[in-house]
Amino acid sequence: MNDSLPSVVTSQTYPVLRLKPHEDRRVGAGHLWIFSNEIDTKQTRMADLPPGGFVSVQSDRGKFLGFAYCNPHSLIAARIISRHAAFAPGPSLIVHRLRVALALRERFYAAPYYRLVHGESDELPGLVVDRFGDTLVVQIGALGMEVQKEAIVAGLEKVIKPKNIVFKNDSGARDLEGLPKYVEAAIGDVPEELEIIEDGATFRAPLATGQKTGWFYDQAANRRSFLGLAKGAGRVLDVFSYVGGWGVQAARAGAEVVCVDSSAPALEAATRNGERNGVTVQTRKGDAFDVLEQLHAEREKFDVVIVDPPAFIKRRKDAPKGEAAYKRINQLAMQLLPRDGLLVSCSCSYHLEPSALIDGIQKAGRHLGRFVQVIANGGQSPDHPTHPAIPETRYLKAFLCRVTHD
Numbered sequence: 145m146n147d148s149l150p151s152v153v154t155s156q157t158y159p160v161l162r163l164k165p166h167e168d169r170r171v172g173a174g175h176l177w178i179f180s181n182e183i184d185t186k187q188t189r190m191a192d193l194p195p196g197g198f199v200s201v202q203s204d205r206g207k208f209l210g211f212a213y214c215n216p217h218s219l220i221a222a223r224i225i226s227r228h229a230a231f232a233p234g235p236s237l238i239v240h241r242l243r244v245a246l247a248l249r250e251r252f253y254a255a256p257y258y259r260l261v262h263g264e265s266d267e268l269p270g271l272v273v274d275r276f277g278d279t280l281v282v283q284i285g286a287l288g289m290e291v292q293k294e295a296i297v298a299g300l301e302k303v304i305k306p307k308n309i310v311f312k313n314d315s316g317a318r319d320l321e322g323l324p325k326y327v328e329a330a331i332g333d334v335p336e337e338l339e340i341i342e343d344g345a346t347f348r349a350p351l352a353t354g355q356k357t358g359w360f361y362d363q364a365a366n367r368r369s370f371l372g373l374a375k376g377a378g379r380v381l382d383v384f385s386y387v388g389g390w391g392v393q394a395a396r397a398g399a400e401v402v403c404v405d406s407s408a409p410a411l412e413a414a415t416r417n418g419e420r421n422g423v424t425v426q427t428r429k430g431d432a433f434d435v436l437e438q439l440h441a442e443r444e445k446f447d448v449v450i451v452d453p454p455a456f457i458k459r460r461k462d463a464p465k466g467e468a469a470y471k472r473i474n475q476l477a478m479q480l481l482p483r484d485g486l487l488v489s490c491s492c493s494y495h496l497e498p499s500a501l502i503d504g505i506q507k508a509g510r511h512l513g514r515f516v517q518v519i520a521n522g523g524q525s526p527d528h529p530t531h532p533a534i535p536e537t538r539y540l541k542a543f544l545c546r547v548t549h550d
């Protein structure tokens with residue numbers, strides 16, 4: 145502790161992380177992150193900051209701003225976990241946050257299939273928990289949360305009482321925090337497959353080899369509303385289908401469905417998911433850009449084409465290339481529509497503004513001489529709340545467009 149700084153009255157004192165003048169504005173506006181260049185390193189003893197441990201964050205004038213966990217070696221040097229001097233960080237704060245997060249989901253979901261914790265938006269920065277009934281899949285993206293693993297497991301046991309708690313800590317984001325990658329069970333075991341119930345359909349998705357936590361709950365609301373609007377569609381093409389989240393629901397609504405993905409295991413799972421729900425989905429394996437060109441060469445037509453790709457823009461510097469890829473894939477999709485068809489176009493790239501996606505769709509339409517009307521747009525499902533002060537928490541865009549000939 146630096147003796148010259150006023151200390152905060154709590155049962156425990158934490159090392160002080162002092163910000164440079166004016167660098168308290170973003171945190172004051174509600175953001176939770178502190179970047180390394182915002183720290184007053186003359187007044188903060190960097191050597192005292194415990195990697196992954198808690199600190200007390202203060203403005204340049206010594207005003208208490210919150211408790212945070214820190215990672216002195218990361219660009220995001222600290223993330224606020226509590227703004228109240230009376231709410232010290234630790235196991236009981238985690239239990240409190242989990243209870244508040246659960247209350248939101250229980251308000252909007254009838255069954256226990258949802259994202260239980262969405263990181264910063266649930267005031268648990270760096271922590272994601274997806275719930276698959278009795279199985280919880282946890283993803284940690286920050287050193288401070290990794291240090292809290294035991295408290296997280298204990299908190300989840302207390303609040304949810306699940307059978308399995310699995311850490312699926314294998315995302316690339318962990319490199320930035322200097323964290324190793326692994327998949328392991330903290331409670332119970334690592335099930336091979338997860339079961340999901342969504343809108344009356346039952347799905348299974350691989351866990352260890354699956355994408356993200358195994359399922360894309362963020363799209364559930366869009367699947368429901370867009371497919372509701374597209375009811376009665378004859379032929380549906382589900383591009384980047386993964387295990388058939390969109391395609392199987394379209395088939396249940398009566399459509400003839402083809403799923404496209406580059407992953408054979410994902411398509412095998414999509415086929416089984418169809419069977420599980422008493423419908424058939426056909427599959428085409430390959431790079432989506434190539435498959436869509438082939439389908440066009442074969443003069444295939446689909447009344448609805450769904451384009452739900454992985455993030456083409458992972459870092460800001462990839463934006464120009466990524467925007468071109470979004471335009472290209474939407475153009476290829478549009479070519480497969482009849483004279484009056486529907487395009488569902490999505491992007492989970494935070495670095496792509498909604499207007500930029502629409503712009504790409506419109507340019508693709510102009511290129512092909514098609515008239516585009518935006519019928520509906522969507523964002524993340526309610527279990528992925530966005531934090532108004534943290535734009536990074538708002539990443540998903542989905543548009544339902546009608547495409548006709550000029």
Ligand code: SAH
Pocket residue numbers: 355359360363383384385386387388389390404405406407410430431432433452453454
């Ligand atoms: N639409 C899915 C989620 C898509 S995840 C859902 O709602 O659940 C992205 C999928 O794209 C993954 O299954 C991945 O295997 C696939 N993929 C990634 N790059 C691809 C490419 N170039 N061509 C085809 N599929 C690709």
